[in-house]
Amino acid sequence: MPSGAARVAGVIGWPIGHSRSPRLHGTWLAWYGIDGAYVPLPTPPDRADEALRALPALGLVGANVTVPHKERAFRACDTLTDRARRVGAVNTLSITEMGGLHGDSTDGFGFLENLRHGAPGWDVTRGPAVVLGAGGAARAVCAALLEAGAPAVRVLNRTVARAETLVADLDEGGVMTVAPLADAAAALIDAALLVNTTSLGMVGQPSLVLDLAPLPPDALVNDLVYAPLETPLLAAARARGNGVVDGLGMLLHQGRPGFQAWFGVDPEVTPALRRAVLDD
Numbered sequence: 427m428p429s430g431a432a433r434v435a436g437v438i439g440w441p442i443g444h445s446r447s448p449r450l451h452g453t454w455l456a457w458y459g460i461d462g463a464y465v466p467l468p469t470p471p472d473r474a475d476e477a478l479r480a481l482p483a484l485g486l487v488g489a490n491v492t493v494p495h496k497e498r499a500f501r502a503c504d505t506l507t508d509r510a511r512r513v514g515a516v517n518t519l520s521i522t523e524m525g526g527l528h529g530d531s532t533d534g535f536g537f538l539e540n541l542r543h544g545a546p547g548w549d550v551t552r553g554p555a556v557v558l559g560a561g562g563a564a565r566a567v568c569a570a571l572l573e574a575g576a577p578a579v580r581v582l583n584r585t586v587a588r589a590e591t592l593v594a595d596l597d598e599g600g601v602m603t604v605a606p607l608a609d610a611a612a613a614l615i616d617a618a619l620l621v622n623t624t625s626l627g628m629v630g631q632p633s634l635v636l637d638l639a640p641l642p643p644d645a646l647v648n649d650l651v652y653a654p655l656e657t658p659l660l661a662a663a664r665a666r667g668n669g670v671v672d673g674l675g676m677l678l679h680q681g682r683p684g685f686q687a688w689f690g691v692d693p694e695v696t697p698a699l700r701r702a703v704l705d706d
């Protein structure tokens with residue numbers, strides 16, 4: 427149980443009832459015997475600015491930010507990491523010694539760490555990456571792929587204009603291209619990585635219709651969707667012999683920088699943690 431001196435963090439979002447972050451950070455706090463707490467902070471959109479300003483006043487050490495407040499939190503920050511500035515959104519806030527808000531975007535870190543742990547030996551630099559989707563998650567994934575040295579990043583989206591905006595914002599080296607989601611075959615043909623960042627394939631959402639036939643057999647396939655854990659995309663990729671990495675690890679790894687900043691430990695992501703978070 428936290429004492430009166432406990433360090434307190436939380437997650438701001440709306441709705442927040444299905445967030446797995448309290449279970450994630452709560453498990454780590456218990457494992458490491460830290461005098462701390464991590465709580466859901468349900469914050470409707472019209473109170474978000476007020477709530478963000480209140481974090482330092484309430485003495486919190488920081489917070490995660492989730493849908494729909496990531497861009498608003500970005501604008502509320504006094505200081506930002508480079509990766510947050512690139513993505514234009516923050517998911518992790520720390521309170522500075524001066525009582526200011528410092529913003530970070532750790533989704534890209536979580537994405538890369540998930541691949542590093544889920545597919546040891548696989549390397550981002552070894553070939554083109556195909557990213558399905560052009561929303562906030564795609565932005566974090568693309569920024570991380572560029573930073574890690576992917577030789578080409580092909581963004582496929584239903585709404586091509588949205589993918590074009592993403593590329594205009596992120597591409598500095600001329601390595602990104604855009605295509606309609608329906609034209610995946612040409613993009614897949616020499617891909618080393620396929621990532622789904624759309625909501626397609628998630629419980630309650632339409633399924634992702636994609637012919638994997640052109641995808642090289644040694645390409646890695648990753649789905650950010652983790653409900654279900656084995657999406658139809660991952661099942662199809664596995665069946666034809668591709669390496670697959672599910673999306674739960676990205677959620678777990680993206681929490682590490684915040685936990686370290688607030689509680690002083692870089693926490694471990696283990697099979698037991700996966701079970702603890704899934705049991706929720």
Ligand code: ATR
Pocket residue numbers: 558559560561562563564583584585586588607623624625626632
């Ligand atoms: P997130 O922040 O999780 O990325 P988002 O910004 O709402 O969420 O983006 C959702 C992504 O899923 C988008 O790429 C979206 O495509 P559009 O930009 O064309 O809207 C994609 N998506 C959602 N539903 C889809 C559907 N039924 N068919 C194709 N793409 C879909």
